[in-house]
Amino acid sequence: MTAFDELLAFQRETEALSQIAGRLGWDQETVMPKGAGPQRAEEHAAMANVLHARRTDPRIGEWLAAAEPADEVAEAHLRHIRRDYERMAKVPARLAAEIARTTSLAHAVWAQARADEDVAAFLPMLAKVVDLRREEADCLRGQGSRYDALLNDYESGASSTRIAGMFDALRPRLVTLRDAIREKPAPQPLTGTFAEEGQLALSQELAATFGYDFGNGRIDKAVHPFSNGSGLDVRITTRTNPLDPFNCFYSTIHEVGHAAYEQGIDRAYLLTPLGQGVSMGVHESQSRIYENQLGRSRAFAGWLHGRMTETFGDLGVADADAFYAAMNRVHEGYIRTESDEVQYNLHVMLRFDLERALIADDLQVADLEAAWNDRFLADFGFAVDVPSNGLLQDVHWSEGLFGYFPTYSLGNVYAGCLHQALRTAVPDLDAALVRGDTAPATAWLRETVQRHGGLREPRATIAHACGFEPSEAPLLDYLEGKFGALYGL
Structure with missing residues (x-):
């Protein structure tokens, strides 16, 4: 075997162990017994130790030095492995294990605090998580900022300066659009009670409609919907609300988008560095x-x-046009995941600014709830009523995912670019969607984006699919066109 072959064989086992570690997280959020939390935290820490040891094995450095890539795919494999190796070598094994242990415990504390509307019960554990992630960032940052060091866990090559510039480009037109919509009559929402059994059955149908492969996946319920896994085992979760079936259906479709990416990657990349989505954006x-x-x-x-x-049966709206208006209704709301398209990125901007200040030590955990509530009131014009609608609504900070939130907006920007390119490539797309046929769209996305996995860097992945460099303009044009028509602006 060549050095490259030996390296890939070693990496394959590491990737398999990483999938097992991820499955522990899926189990914890879906079916794990409530009392198992402390043991699960130790299991997470043990897996983190094993993975850290493998990812910093001195042989990796030797293999990297000797490996000779034969083509673009081999070069991409080496790029990912080298980046991970150099990054992990800077983080002590002790710290990696403690982060895994603490965030596992913090998840359970967050879930209970959210149920009890008790921020004070969560803050001490959150403070531990923040301290650990600050310490990790200091190991990684070099001459850069702490926040950028963490951001690159989720979006390679991104910077907080570039993200802030994206938000500066988005905010004025989004706020102008939102304010204009507020002057117009609001569409009628759906009314009635929607049984969970019917919601879950239709969510299964929607998943299949959007191409989810149930032979290599399953749908479960969770407090905060998510997708887990890659390759041959890709699972998703959803949630139900008897008064809001859209919550279930669009959580499902959203997570199917994630899962379809993982299921659509070229099987030749299975259990390799290229065998998963290239970035969270x-x-x-x-x-x-x-x-x-x-x-x-x-x-x-x-x-x-x-x-x-x-x-x-009766949905409380007159016809399909009224239904379309209801599903896209711009409304006052606290929850990011339930936000309309116009205001969604404003929710992300709030979190980006707060977590960047937290990691920089410019904002303390003890002051976080007040900072959140003040910022929410300033951005949205009404006050947070209960913590589960404010600081406690998202799972991310309990899991130490600082730097993750801006990738949601980056994904929206990328989606705007992809949609523009898709409409050009498939001009009769609406004729298929009217029949509930998403295949022309999902096939195009699979061919241009999904099957390539981690072959290219994030921005290059989108540019290659679209034929142009990504920017905020397509998303803003799409939002103004869609909601301008809906609200008669």
Whole structure:
């Protein structure tokens, strides 16, 4: 075997162990007994120790020095392995294990605090998580900022300066659009009670409609919907609300977007560095275009209106046009995951600014709730009522995922670019969506984005798919066109 072959064989085992570690997280959020939390924390720490030892094995450095890439794929493998090796070597094994242990415990504390509306019960554990992530960032940062060091865990090559510039480009037009919409009459929302059994059955149908392969996946319930795994085992979760079936359906479609990315990657990359989504921003581009540009389109709305009427009976709206307006209703709301498209990125901006200040030590955990509430009131014009609608609504900080939030907006920007390119490539797309047929869109996304996995860097992945460099303009043009028509602006 060549040095490259030996390196890839070693990496294959590491990738397999990483998938097992991820499955522990899936189990914890779906079916794990409540009392198992302390033991699960030790299991997470043990896996973190094993993975850290493998990822910093001195042989990797020797193999990297000797490996000779034969083609673009081999070069990409080496790029990913070298980046991971150099990064992990800077983080002590003790710290990696403690982060895994503490965030596992913190997740359970967050879930209980959220249920009890008790921020004070969560803050001490959150402070431990923040301290550990600050310490990790100091190991990684070099001459850069702490936040950029963590951001690159989720979006290689990104910087907080570039992200801030993206938000500066988005905010003025989003706020102007939102304020203009507020001057118009609000569409009628759905009314009635929607049984969980019907929601879950239709969510299964929607997952299949958007191409989810149940032979290599499953749907479960979770407090905060997520997708887990890659390759041959890709699982998703959803949640239900008897008064809001859209919550279930669009959580499902969103997570199917993530899962379709993982299921669509070339099987030749299975259990290799290229065998998973290249970044969270690109990942989010898939979930958001499935959920919004496809799932909330006027063409698809007619099909979904018919299926919901067959499942639930009267929906409280007059027809498919009113249904389309209801599913895209711009409304006052606290929850990021339930936000309309116009205001979604404003939720992300709030979190980006707060967590960047936290990691920089410019904001303390003890002051976080007040800072959140003040910023929310300033950005949205009404006050947070309960902690589960404010600081406690997201799972991310309990899991130490600082630097993750801006990738949601980056994904929206990428989705805007992909949608523009898709409409050019598939000009009769609406004719298929009217029939509930998403295949022309999902096939194009699979061919241009998904099958390539981690072959290219994140921005290059989108540029290659679209034929142009990504920017905020396509997303803003799409939002202004769609909601301008809906609200008669």
